[in-house]
Amino acid sequence: MPTDRTTLTRRTFVASTGALGALAACGTAASALYAPTSRAFGDESGDGESIVWTHCHVNCGGACVLQCHVQDGELKYVESDNTGDASFGAVEARACLRGRSIRPWLGSADRLNYPMKRVEGTKRGDGQYERISWDEALDTIASEFKRITEKYGNESVFIQECSGVEQNIMMNNPFFRLFNLLGGEVTRYGSYSSAAISFGAVPYTYGTSWGNRSLKTIQEGELVVLFGFAPNDMRMAGDGPGYDLNVVRETKNARVIVIDPRRNETCTNQGAEWIPIVPGTDAALVAGIAHELISQDLVDLDFLHTYCVGFDEESMPEDARGKHLSYRDYIMGTGYDQVEKTPAWAASITKIPAERIVKLAHEIAESDPCYICQGLGPQRHTNGDNAARAIMVLPQLVGQVGKPGTTSGGTIGNDDIGLSSLPTGDNPIKTKFPNFLWPEAIRDGAKLTATNAGILNADGLKVGIKFLVNYGNNMMANQNADIGFTTDILRDESLCEFILQYDVAWTASCNWADIVLPDLAPQETYSLTAAGESNDVEGIRFGQPLYEPKFERREVYEVCGELARRLGVYDEYSEGGMTREDWCRKLYDELREDKPELPTYDEGVKMGAFTYDIEPSTEVDDFILDPVANPLETATGKIQIYSPELAELTETWKLQDGDVISPIPVYYPGFDGPDAVTDEFPFQIVDFHHKGTTHSTYAANEVLHRLSPFQAWINPIDAERQGIADLDPVRLVSAQGEIRTTAKVTNRVIPGVIMYPQGAWHDADMQGDRVDHGGCSNTLTSRHCCPVSKGTGQHSVIGTIEKVEG
Numbered sequence: 001m002p003t004d005r006t007t008l009t010r011r012t013f014v015a016s017t018g019a020l021g022a023l024a025a026c027g028t029a030a031s032a033l034y035a036p037t038s039r040a041f042g043d044e045s046g047d048g049e050s051i052v053w054t055h056c057h058v059n060c061g062g063a064c065v066l067q068c069h070v071q072d073g074e075l076k077y078v079e080s081d082n083t084g085d086a087s088f089g090a091v092e093a094r095a096c097l098r099g100r101s102i103r104p105w106l107g108s109a110d111r112l113n114y115p116m117k118r119v120e121g122t123k124r125g126d127g128q129y130e131r132i133s134w135d136e137a138l139d140t141i142a143s144e145f146k147r148i149t150e151k152y153g154n155e156s157v158f159i160q161e162c163s164g165v166e167q168n169i170m171m172n173n174p175f176f177r178l179f180n181l182l183g184g185e186v187t188r189y190g191s192y193s194s195a196a197i198s199f200g201a202v203p204y205t206y207g208t209s210w211g212n213r214s215l216k217t218i219q220e221g222e223l224v225v226l227f228g229f230a231p232n233d234m235r236m237a238g239d240g241p242g243y244d245l246n247v248v249r250e251t252k253n254a255r256v257i258v259i260d261p262r263r264n265e266t267c268t269n270q271g272a273e274w275i276p277i278v279p280g281t282d283a284a285l286v287a288g289i290a291h292e293l294i295s296q297d298l299v300d301l302d303f304l305h306t307y308c309v310g311f312d313e314e315s316m317p318e319d320a321r322g323k324h325l326s327y328r329d330y331i332m333g334t335g336y337d338q339v340e341k342t343p344a345w346a347a348s349i350t351k352i353p354a355e356r357i358v359k360l361a362h363e364i365a366e367s368d369p370c371y372i373c374q375g376l377g378p379q380r381h382t383n384g385d386n387a388a389r390a391i392m393v394l395p396q397l398v399g400q401v402g403k404p405g406t407t408s409g410g411t412i413g414n415d416d417i418g419l420s421s422l423p424t425g426d427n428p429i430k431t432k433f434p435n436f437l438w439p440e441a442i443r444d445g446a447k448l449t450a451t452n453a454g455i456l457n458a459d460g461l462k463v464g465i466k467f468l469v470n471y472g473n474n475m476m477a478n479q480n481a482d483i484g485f486t487t488d489i490l491r492d493e494s495l496c497e498f499i500l501q502y503d504v505a506w507t508a509s510c511n512w513a514d515i516v517l518p519d520l521a522p523q524e525t526y527s528l529t530a531a532g533e534s535n536d537v538e539g540i541r542f543g544q545p546l547y548e549p550k551f552e553r554r555e556v557y558e559v560c561g562e563l564a565r566r567l568g569v570y571d572e573y574s575e576g577g578m579t580r581e582d583w584c585r586k587l588y589d590e591l592r593e594d595k596p597e598l599p600t601y602d603e604g605v606k607m608g609a610f611t612y613d614i615e616p617s618t619e620v621d622d623f624i625l626d627p628v629a630n631p632l633e634t635a636t637g638k639i640q641i642y643s644p645e646l647a648e649l650t651e652t653w654k655l656q657d658g659d660v661i662s663p664i665p666v667y668y669p670g671f672d673g674p675d676a677v678t679d680e681f682p683f684q685i686v687d688f689h690h691k692g693t694t695h696s697t698y699a700a701n702e703v704l705h706r707l708s709p710f711q712a713w714i715n716p717i718d719a720e721r722q723g724i725a726d727l728d729p730v731r732l733v734s735a736q737g738e739i740r741t742t743a744k745v746t747n748r749v750i751p752g753v754i755m756y757p758q759g760a761w762h763d764a765d766m767q768g769d770r771v772d773h774g775g776c777s778n779t780l781t782s783r784h785c786c787p788v789s790k791g792t793g794q795h796s797v798i799g800t801i802e803k804v805e806g
């Protein structure tokens with residue numbers, strides 16, 4: 001990919017002539033567009049109130065600016081970025097309702113205040129904890145680390161992902177840094193977010209990951225087709241993709257079509273057309289569109305023959321020819337299952353009328369360029385690897401790849417200003433396992449192999465996980481699939497011998513830990529981050545502590561330093577005593593070495609934040625310019641509709657019943673997909689990322705609950721059949737478990753499907769009836785993962801909904 005050009009704009013740092021030069025060069029009116037902060041860090045008003053700049057830190061990625069008004073050591077109220085000119089199209093890092101509601105979250109009764117340990121004689125899950133001193137907590141963690149690594153080796157140590165503190169240079173890196181000095185730990189690959197697309201689709205299609213072009217490259221009057229992408233629900237930051245889409249729709253007159261089982265906020269906010277689809281069937285829709293494109297001669301054969309492998313016999317790899325294995329053979333019924341994938345065939349599976357599929361094929365063929373993009377919803381199903389690859393074929397069929405206003409058919413990427421996180425050092429252990437399988441890695445240990453579980457860099461695991469660190473996640477009893485299954489494994493202390501939970505709040509996961517530590521929120525300490533999720537705006541946020549630490553809360557870098565002292569590596573760990581604030585300064589200064597036009601650290605702290613516009617690249621990708629000179633890193637060097645690597649996996653890997661690995665992206669319904677519904681479980685229950693929370697973070701914030709409640713969305717046709725009225729108390733039941741919630745009767749959801757927000761706090765008696773009155777969707781989800789990536793299939797659930805009487 002060509003490098004994007006960058007220019008500096010917004011929140012002026014007047015001292016820097018280099019920056020003003022850059023602004024002049026790109027023709028942006030510097031100070032008019034970009035006013036200095038209304039009030040700098042530390043400014044005091046007459047009544048003793050001062051401004052402290054910090055930012056939201058959760059995994060929605062916006063890292064929105066929080067302008068906090070603090071008085072007498074208390075946060076009084078929160079504003080956001082109000083320093084731009086507020087004109088439409090101007091960029092401000094404005095916080096959404098979640099970031100703006102941080103005050104009740106920081107002061108919540110659920111906050112952790114002291115280190116706690118599980119009461120001796122009780123089992124994990126009994127929920128009995130007692131307060132202990134920091135010394136006792138740290139001594140225990142250090143001695144357990146020593147005992148377990150001496151007995152089982154460092155491959156028994158695992159640090160879970162930490163999406164709760166993702167927007168921060170620290171994240172959970174202090175633990176990696178510490179353990180890497182002590183022999184390392186087993187690591188994971190893939191994430192709950194995007195395992196299927198990143199590890200099951202992109203590598204087999206494009207080789208190295210191909211970012212998509214910015215929404216801002218969308219051209220006048222262009223068609224934008226979004227598969228399960230909901231930027232107005234999940235990328236809501238004032239300088240994020242949700243806003244970018246608003247801008248291009250209005251200023252470029254772009255036409256937006258959303259394909260989703262749910263009428264998401266991009267339809268309700270932006271008037272995008274909604275095409276409802278049965279969940280898990282996107283590959284069938286693409287096949288139906290492909291059929292129309294092929295039969296009407298609308299495919300771009302030049303593109304397919306020049307850049308792609310596997311569209312037709314002519315473009316198949318030599319050793320796979322003559323076997324009717326091409327995509328065209330699959331679509332036209334001359335290969336694979338011998339079924340023609342007509343629009344009528346696709347309609348019977350997707351429930352999108354055949355005429356609409358035909359029309360969509362023509363709309364896509366006629367728009368040049370055409371922006372086709374997927375969110376992460378379609379790939380978080382049990383057939384997610386195939387679904388993600390199938391959607392990528394669509395822009396390839398019409399040659400809309402690698403030029404301005406097009407995408408690779410993947411999900412939107414984001415540019416990176418180049419700020420490093422706390423360095424973690426070198427981990428001598430190279431073995432990796434798929435993230436989703438961590439409970440299996442505890443239970444089954446050395447039974448997980450390269451061919452049955454996708455273990456990387458080794459034939460298999462040597463040992464199960466015995467020492468588990470959960471920092472900034474709620475994985476054990478909230479966010480991982482099938483809480484009943486997972487917590488049964490955690491309860492057995494002969495499997496995982498030590499569990500640490502380190503959080504800001506007492507979540508359900510704390511009940512499964514041996515030691516629980518109370519963290520400072522990033523707003524309560526020094527924090528530095530690059531703003532993440534827009535593709536053409538990057539910024540830096542400089543967070544200062546709002547007040548002195550309260551109770552006995554301590555931040556992670558210092559705490560890992562205390563552990564390092566006990567384990568004899570403090571000097572190496574701290575590089576001679578560096579503090580968290582020292583690291584913020586050092587890592588920022590390193591960034592400035594490359595970009596001297598940026599403000600100094602101290603100037604940044606005064607401003608709180610600045611935003612750095614990255615001019616969207618309008619260059620044609622190198623591979624498209626010259627595919628021979630610049631081959632892709634796939635087996636064939638080309639875009640692979642047919643993947644020889646996957647053909648090989650079909651021969652060598654052991655799969656779960658019903659799973660399919662296919663060298664071309666065929667449609668199959670997947671485990672607990674649309675074909676699995678029964679009289680007992682007549683609905684697909686699909687969860688989604690809603691506005692009220694970022695996963696389970698903020699989920700106990702009453703303010704947000706009222707604004708954006710957890711409710712089961714049900715179509716009026718289904719509601720009538722089930723005898724359910726709006727707001728009725730209901731139970732959702734799957735083979736895995738039962739939750740309680742209320743119904744939202746709405747025609748914003750396709751019949752046959754219940755849509756339910758993920759992230760509610762689990763609240764069940766796991767030694768009793770296990771009914772989850774908190775309404776956490778992972779009480780319902782299953783462990784069945786995607787066949788190639790071994791990524792989560794948490795959106796594939798079948799179940800039922802019933803009114804709870806009385």
Ligand SMILES: Nc1nc2c(c(=O)[nH]1)N[C@H]1C(S)=C(S)[C@@H](COP(=O)(O)OP(=O)(O)OC[C@H]3O[C@@H](n4cnc5c(=O)[nH]c(N)nc54)[C@H](O)[C@@H]3O)O[C@H]1N2
Pocket residue numbers: 059161162163164165192193194380471472473474475478479480481502503504505507519520521522687688689694695696697698758777778781794795
């Ligand atoms: N069913 C279902 N399950 C899903 C998903 C889905 O779509 N459906 N989505 C998946 C995805 S994409 C993801 S990324 C994961 C996310 O799952 P998690 O990584 O568990 O993310 P959160 O639920 O936000 O939990 C973060 C935890 O961090 C804590 N936290 C917040 N701030 C701080 C802090 O400053 N310090 C510390 N120490 N802790 C803090 C919060 O209290 C919370 O307990 O969930 C996955 N689970």
Ligand SMILES: Nc1nc2c(c(=O)[nH]1)N[C@H]1C(S)=C(S)[C@@H](COP(=O)(O)OP(=O)(O)OC[C@H]3O[C@@H](n4cnc5c(=O)[nH]c(N)nc54)[C@H](O)[C@@H]3O)O[C@H]1N2
Pocket residue numbers: 059060061163192193194227228229230233234235259260261262264277278279280281282375376377378380381686687688689690691692693694695759795
């Ligand atoms: N408000 C909010 N924002 C967030 C988060 C959050 O929890 N809350 N989490 C953040 C994180 S860590 C992540 S990974 C991202 C996740 O972002 P996404 O994974 O993109 O979010 P989802 O809501 O899981 O899915 C997006 C859309 O796909 C639809 N969908 C589900 N199944 C299918 C299907 O089979 N086909 C089609 N076509 N559509 C389908 C859903 O209805 C939803 O509207 O969001 C980030 N932003």
Ligand code: SF4
Pocket residue numbers: 056057058060061062063064094095096097098099100235236237238694
């Ligand atoms: S949740 Fe995301 S969009 Fe909302 S304030 Fe935080 S970073 Fe910004």
Ligand SMILES: [Mo]
Pocket residue numbers: 059163192193194
């Ligand atoms: Mo995620």
